[in-house]
Amino acid sequence: MEIRQETSIKQAEFASNLGQYWLTPFAIILTLSVVGIPLLLLWLPIGSIFTRRYIDNMSTELTDRKLIVRKGIFTRTENSVPLDKITDMALIQGPLMRVFKLHKLTIETAGQSGAGALLNLTGIINAADFRSLVLKQKEKLSQIDPVAQQDENNEANVVSLLQEISDTLKRIESNSKN
Template sequence: METSDKSVFKAQFNELVKPYMVLYVGSLFFVTVIGIVLLPFWFLGVGQWWSRHYYDKLECELTETAIRFKKGILVQVEKTIPLENIQDVTFVEGPLLKYFHLCILKFETAGQSAGQANDMQLVGIINAQELRNLILSQRQKRMQAKNTAPANPVSDNAVVLQEIKELLADIKGIMQSQRVQ
């Protein structure tokens, strides 16, 4: 990400992400044989520790040109997605998410293969709908600015080529006059 890139919005995360993560992972443990054995350890301390540290590592920032996010405990992920690559921002609310007053924002980017998961998912952003609208409006501004960019490089090239042509004509004239003498 460019250092001159101005921040437009810095997301804050709802603290209810922590109990949501504990229950979500606990429910995944519940459906596996090995997970059932680990379930008491998860609910009696490990889950709270993990969710607290996971929450502390969450960051999301929208700039004029990209969206950047960081997350993870053991495997830390930092991702920057240029706004012009974002195709869709999906707003998801399920029953467990609604219970905790949370939602998921899913970002789909250009160039994804059909079987690939979403490039980015963020759980528990406060004012997620506002962030979604800001992302889409920033992307629209970037696309319009790109489409209305002046065609100066082409006209500048034409001027330079014309000057080169005139210089070559002058050189040709000098060389012909030297041959005659």
């Protein structure tokens, strides 16, 4: 059986202002509370360091067969989502996202457990184009797969037929000895 190497199609890039977007809601809450203003002086430099490290560890890659998402600082996670399992990809842009000119791309799959999206990708540059590219590759894959599936079925049928022939020959051989 042949092991096929996957081809990378697109490596997503993340917006440079994504860290600012993540820091802003908490900074607004701290600013509105009088007690939070001193904490804001700690939050901004420490939060900036952690969000920068987190963003540096994020990557999203589209291959010819799956979408691979890596992220995390302390606990690194990697999700590989087969393109044929993707059921929905939504683009979301809330009010604060509009200010920062960012989008969130949510990915839902067949068979996922729980409510909500399996993956949330916030801050991909040209998120709409990336979404279109993923959906186009998914469509291309669905047109190719029936042929590959038919080949696998034919291969299984040949193996089954050979097994039947082998069993029949063994029965004939055992009957001729009796």
